Amino acid sequence: MNQPQEPAEPHGPSTPSTLLVIPYFDGDRGLPDRPLTGVFYYCPSIVVSGTPSRFEFTPGQPMDVTVDVVNHGAGTSVAATSVVVWWAEPTTGFATLNWFGQEVVAVPSHGAYVARTRPITGTIPAGAPNHLCLLARATALSSSLPPDTTPDPINEPHWAQFNLMAHTVAPGETGFAFSWLAGNPGGTGARYELRVRPADADALGRLTEVLEARPSAMPDMALTIEEGDGPRLAIELDGGEQRRVHLRGDLTQGLEPGTFTAVEVAQFDVTDDPEGVPVGAIGLLLRPGSD
Missing domain, CATH: 2.60.40 (Immunoglobulin-like)
Known part of the structure; x- marks a missing residue:
């Protein structure tokens, strides 16, 4: 570097x-x-x-x-x-x-x-x-x-x-699940906060560059990390440690054919700053399945 x-x-x-x-x-x-x-x-x-x-x-x-x-x-x-x-x-x-x-x-x-x-x-x-x-x-x-x-x-x-994942939501369904690895890229232990949120209209517009579909903003979708922790989760990781984390979500409506929405999954280092320094993120693209 x-x-x-x-x-x-x-x-x-x-x-x-x-x-x-x-x-x-x-x-x-x-x-x-x-x-x-x-x-x-x-x-x-x-x-x-x-x-x-x-x-x-x-x-x-x-x-x-x-x-x-x-x-x-x-x-x-x-x-x-x-x-x-x-x-x-x-x-x-x-x-x-x-x-x-x-x-x-x-x-x-x-x-x-x-x-x-x-x-x-x-x-x-x-x-x-x-x-x-x-x-x-x-x-x-x-x-x-x-x-x-x-x-x-x-x-x-x-x-x-380049950190984009795609998930298919079955026709007539609104619930989805996703898992990923939260990791500590440094050599010493650190405290992190995982945060998830629906992608806004600007982000969805950017993502149409890689997904040929119409964006559908769903700002009120329900998102929960692990069981009952809501859209945020505090974790501690030793240097080089990884931990698998699970996300559950529920769309506010079904996805129509030819559309997509997205969820942003981010990790922040809160060891020295409660606001957090961003470490990494994933864009989860949600697409409708075919009948």
């Missing part, structure tokens, strides 16, 4: 050679736009192809991933940049990473243009779930890695995630 000595103008007085960002949106400079807000579980710079859909994969079959990188540094050279992609089971904290692939891409300075890697081809082992998280990191080869390379796809601009 390339950590600039100081942010480039207008964020500081010095001019590092690289200021790499895997952008979540047009004009994303990494700083001061982090931590991200909004749809921080879906980075459109990570593009998947050769699969049933952009968020459903076929374990045991090869697929391609490309990653876009921009360099807002003020140097005069092109940065040779290593881009690594990992996969993981659905998680809100990347405590366990599985290697997918790596590419090197030349990224010009001053944000001249967004550079895209060549397709990174890999195969997720047979037996893995069809829905998985992808995590990417961009590192300038000319810069040494700092000792702390904890995955941080929300706060650190060299990291990004």
Whole structure:
């Protein structure tokens, strides 16, 4: 992970050679736009192809991933940049990473243009779930890695995630269930709060980029983490620990054919800040089943 000595103008007085960002949106400079807000579980710079859909994969079959990188540094050279992609089971904290692939891409300075890697081809082992998280990191080869390379796809601009899951709700049904791994990506114990909420209209609009369906906002849907804890749950995790967590939900109405709605599942570190620092998130896409 390339950590600039100081942010480039207008964020500081010095001019590092690289200021790499895997952008979540047009004009994303990494700083001061982090931590991200909004749809921080879906980075459109990570593009998947050769699969049933952009968020459903076929374990045991090869697929391609490309990653876009921009360099807002003020140097005069092109940065040779290593881009690594990992996969993981659905998680809100990347405590366990599985290697997918790596590419090197030349990224010009001053944000001249967004550079895209060549397709990174890999195969997720047979037996893995069809829905998985992808995590990417961009590192300038000319810069040494700092000792702390904890995955941080929300706060650190060299990291990004593609963390979308789909769930089918049977015709005439409104109830659904989902489970994921809450994880501690750090080396020491920490306190976390898990929070779930219905996706708002803005988030649903963004998600139509990957799901060709009409969004249906359901702000009053009932959401409960574990048994009877409501839409929030406090947990403690040792360094590197993972815990499976369960969500139950009930839509306010059935989903019509050609529509979808979504739930945002997020994990916040509340060890030193009761408001919480975001660690990771999942976008749960709810689709109607066929009769």
